[in-house]
Amino acid sequence: MHDTIGIYENRLDFDGNQPVIGIQARRTDKIKEAKNSYHSxxxxxxxxxxxxxxLGKRQDTKTVFVASDDHTVLMHIRKSYKLPTWKILGFDTNTTMSNQKERNSDSGLISIVRDVHFLTKCNFVICGLSSNICRLILEIMATRFPN
Incomplete structure (x- = not known):
């Protein structure tokens, strides 16, 4: 798994020297749940x-990492926020995660681990606390930023 994550790190232009905001936007199962668990x-x-x-004017380019089980979220944000002001990072390979069979496959596991890895490297994460993955991310981040 470590080698696999390394491959994704090489592909993604994730600069840890600049503030990075992470977004975990779950869609496929949240639509069917309670009204409060779905966020636009x-x-x-x-x-x-x-x-x-x-943060103010501390950086020229604002970086956002988007993790979602719905590829349209990443597409929408990339369409709305462009360089040079915005750098939107994410993986297009989550497009099939709405399929339950693929979600429970090896590629589904790699996708989740990869997203958790990059989200925990962010300086700030936006996610819904109804998500177990969100709570995991916040717990891991608490070890990096104790206060």
Missing amino acids: IDEYEHIFKMYFQM
Whole structure:
């Protein structure tokens, strides 16, 4: 698994020297759950824009890492936020994760581990606490940023 993650690290231009906001937007199972567990893309966008405003002019390019089981989330954000002001990172290979069979496959496991790995490297993560993966990410991040 370590080698696999290394391959993805080489592919992704993830600069740890700049603030990176992570978004974990679950779609496939959240649509069917309680109304409060589904969050629109606009809600995520509002939060990451506020976070970068709070940081001020410390960086020229604002970096956002998007992890979602719905490829349209990444496509939407990439279409709305472009270089040179924004650098949107993410993997297009999550497009089939809405298929339950593929979600429970080896590639589904790699996809989750990969997303958790990169989200925990972010400085700030936006996710829903109804997600077990979100809570895992926050627990791992708490070991990096104790306060």
